[in-house]
Amino acid sequence: MTSSYLNKTSAAETAIGFDYQFYYCFLLMLGIESDQTITxxxxxxxAIELNNGNIxxxxxxxxxxxxxxxxxxxxTERDHDLW
Incomplete structure (x- = not known):
């Protein structure tokens, strides 16, 4: 296989995004209060549900x-990744 084929078919960048999301959620879990929930x-x-019902x-x-x-x-607000 050529490196250009691997670059075109690699899911490494996508996987990094999912890993980052998971680790950030885990970090938030360490700091939430006992009457809050995180999903x-x-x-x-x-999503963090606060004790006053706000999410x-x-x-x-x-x-x-x-x-x-x-x-x-x-x-930024103009990046297609946000929309």
């Missing part, structure tokens, strides 16, 4: 894109 891939990527919905995104200085690029 993974239910109402949104992550915080969280969308997680991970990117490997960098700018010309090799710094990570933050997502």
């Amino acid at each position: 993974f891939e239910d109402k949104d990527d992550i 915080v919905l969280i969308q997680t995104k991970h990117t490997l894109q960098t700018n010309y200085q090799s710094d990570p690029i933050n997502l």
Whole structure:
């Protein structure tokens, strides 16, 4: 197999996004209060139900894109990944 074939068919970048989502949810679980609940891939990527009944919905995104200085690029409201 050629490296170009592997690059075209690799799911590594997608897998990183799912792993990031899981680990971020786990991190949030460590800090929630006893009367709060957290769900993974239910109402949104992550949802936290507060003790007052409000629900915080969280969308997680991970990117490997960098700018010309090799710094990570933050997502903006115009990125197609958000819509």
